[in-house]
Every structure is written in structure tokens, then in C-alpha cells.
Amino acid sequence: MSVHEAWGLLCRMFVRGAPVLRATMSPRELAASSLLGSAIRPAAINHQNVLCPYCNLHQGEVFGDGCGGKICRCPECGSIPLGSQDVDALVLNEEWLRQKLRMALEINSRDGIDQVGQGIWRLGDSRSTPVILVRNLNDLLRNPGLLEGLRVRDGNLRVITPRPMGQTTHPFAQDIEWLVLEDRFAFYGGAISFIESSDKRSAVLPHETADVRYGPFAVDFRSVVLPGHGHVNLTEAQAAVFSALWSFKGEPMRAERIMAKAGLKSEKPIDVFKVKAKDKDKPGADLPLMSYRELVVTQRREGLYAMPCACL
Incomplete structure (x- = not known):
């Protein structure tokens, strides 16, 4: 058992933020926990429901057995006696x-x-x-x-x-x-x-603010929140296109008017979002284009472009 596996267990326990029953831990996790020392400690848990110690699949209510002990009433296995090891838990310090x-x-x-x-x-x-x-x-x-x-x-x-x-x-x-x-x-x-x-x-890279002011955009339109990816940083040209689209408050507009508003010479808004060949292998290089496709609605036959989030 390596300290790397022990560190992985510690991180998972931090994410969980609650005690972990020993009975639910794999043998490798139990071995890893022994390397963590004071980083983990025994924990008190809610004894009203526990994992069935027989099938380890279902939660069951805990009742007294009338003899000073406890049983778990598993919906699948019935009444199963509980030992002390079945309610032992560990929690991250x-x-x-x-x-x-x-x-x-x-x-x-x-x-x-x-x-x-x-x-x-x-x-x-x-x-x-x-x-x-x-x-x-x-x-x-x-x-x-x-x-x-x-x-x-x-x-x-x-x-x-x-x-x-x-x-x-x-x-x-x-x-x-x-x-x-x-x-x-x-x-x-x-x-x-x-x-x-x-x-x-x-x-x-230049300073970019994470403050969102206009829908999913930062105050200067130099970053946008893309669901599942967080903040996506934009070039000046990309920010100018989004700013121009925002100014039309969701109304469909022709490409030439949008690009004139943005102060750019490209023919279509999508031109400034295309990934350059030299950047195709760079992580995240396609995120601005993904943001454009997520936010901009195109009516190709009419040559119109709109950003619906700007009218909300």
C-alpha cells in the first residue's frame, strides 16, 4: 500500500465531508487509512440506519434485539445482528x-x-x-x-x-x-x-476579472462562463463580437451590422472564434468556439445572428 493511495483516500474523504463506515471501505482503503495517522479519526455516526453487514447493498433501520444488542432490518436480508465493527466509522480530521x-x-x-x-x-x-x-x-x-x-x-x-x-x-x-x-x-x-x-x-496572460456582470459575461466581455467548463477567457476580437451581439438585446441582426458594431473586418461573427491550426493541440483552445455555439443562434438562410441570453 503506497502513500499515494493513502493521499487519494484522504482527498475522497474531504470531498465527502462526512464519516465513512468501515464496512463500506475496500480492503485497500482500510490499509491506506492505516498510513494516514492523525489525519483521520474515529467518528460517531447516525445509528438509525446502517449498511446491511450481510449484503453490503441496502440501508436498514437499526432496532434493539431485546437482549442489549442491535439488529439491522435490511429490506432484502431481514433482521441481521450488528456487531461493533458494523457501526464503526472514520472521518477526516x-x-x-x-x-x-x-x-x-x-x-x-x-x-x-x-x-x-x-x-x-x-x-x-x-x-x-x-x-x-x-x-x-x-x-x-x-x-x-x-x-x-x-x-x-x-x-x-x-x-x-x-x-x-x-x-x-x-x-x-x-x-x-x-x-x-x-x-x-x-x-x-x-x-x-x-x-x-x-x-x-x-x-x-493578462489580468481577467472573474466578476460576471452581463448574463454569463464579465464586465469587459473578456471572459464568459461556459457550463461544465467554468470561466473561458476571450480575445479582444471575440469579446467585441459578444459585446456587439449583447447590445442588440437578443434581436436577430445581419453579420455586417454586427461586425461593424464590433469594429472588425471579418465577414461573419464566427470567424474570430475559429481555432487556428497552430493552436489545435492546446488544451482549452476550442472553448471560445464552444461558447459561441452555445450562446449564438444562427439563421443561415436569412443570414441573421442573435444572442438570446441578452434579452433576459
Whole structure:
């Protein structure tokens, strides 16, 4: 059993945010838990319903057996006696996790940990940059303006979250560094270490605000929220096209009028969203085009274009 598997278990327990019954853990998870030491601890659970210890498939209500013991009434197996091991549970010591993450990022010990929302903590400042720990990335994607209130003088942010299933692209504006819990940290010797990245994207790309003002768009139209992908950063030309379409408040318009409003020479709005051949292999290069196709309705025969979200 490797410490890498132990770290994976720890991350899954953080995502869960609740005790895990030993009876539901695989043999490898139980072995991994033995490596985590003080990172996990025994937990009290709701004893009204437990997983049937016989089939491990159904939840059953817990009753006394009249002799000082307890039974689980499984809808499939009937009354099954419960032993102490059947109600034992483990839970992540989340205070331990937050403190170890602070140490890994060399956060000044004078900075306290503040809970700023359900499952959201401000761990302190690392290199003058606020560090935010979030249990669920989707909570931030549903409320993109939340992070703006945590900035210091419009500075950058570092956000630690577990990676949701299927999430492969960077979900935030370019001035927010996403530290994927599973990938950017490691567990060894009872401590957590930070893994530096060679990704220089935040250093070379311009500041983009994550604040949403116009429907799914930022105030300057330089980023847009694409469901399932988070914030997508746009070029000036792409932002100009979206801004022009927004100004028509959902009314269908001919391409030449849209492009004139945007101040561009291209014939059609989609021209500025096409992925260049040299960028086709770059992760996320097709996201602006996906955003365009998601938001813009085209009437090809009439040559009209409209953005329905602008009339909401």
C-alpha cells in the first residue's frame, strides 16, 4: 500500500465531508487509512440506519434485539445482528488538513483560518496572495462573483479544490491559480508537501476579472462562463463580437451590422472564434468556439445572428 493511495483516500474523504463506515471501505482503503495517522479519526455516526453487514447493498433501520444488542432490518436480508465493527466509522480530521496545507504553502502562522462559507475557508496569504480552500468546485462555478470578495486590492488568488469527475480545463479567470488537491499536493511522513508547477499561464496572460456582470459575461466581455467548463477567457476580437451581439438585446441582426458594431473586418461573427491550426493541440483552445455555439443562434438562410441570453 503506497502513500499515494493513502493521499487519494484522504482527498475522497474531504470531498465527502462526512464519516465513512468501515464496512463500506475496500480492503485497500482500510490499509491506506492505516498510513494516514492523525489525519483521520474515529467518528460517531447516525445509528438509525446502517449498511446491511450481510449484503453490503441496502440501508436498514437499526432496532434493539431485546437482549442489549442491535439488529439491522435490511429490506432484502431481514433482521441481521450488528456487531461493533458494523457501526464503526472514520472521518477526516479537517483541521489537520487545513493546518498542513498552510504549512505546505508557507502561509504566515499569524494569519488565522476563516470559514467564509459552507465548505469554503480562507487559509491565509501565501506570497501576499490569498489562498482559498473549497470542498466543491461546482459551488464556485455556480457563484463566480464569490471569489471577488476575497481578493486583496484586486490581486491574484490561489484556490485549492478537489478535481470533479470530468473536469480537465482550467475553470477560473487567468489571474486565479487553481491548485488541484489531488495533483498539486502529496502526503508523506505525516505531512503534506506542495508540488510546484511549470505552468506559467498566470504570469504571461493578462489580468481577467472573474466578476460576471452581463448574463454569463464579465464586465469587459473578456471572459464568459461556459457550463461544465467554468470561466473561458476571450480575445479582444471575440469579446467585441459578444459585446456587439449583447447590445442588440437578443434581436436577430445581419453579420455586417454586427461586425461593424464590433469594429472588425471579418465577414461573419464566427470567424474570430475559429481555432487556428497552430493552436489545435492546446488544451482549452476550442472553448471560445464552444461558447459561441452555445450562446449564438444562427439563421443561415436569412443570414441573421442573435444572442438570446441578452434579452433576459
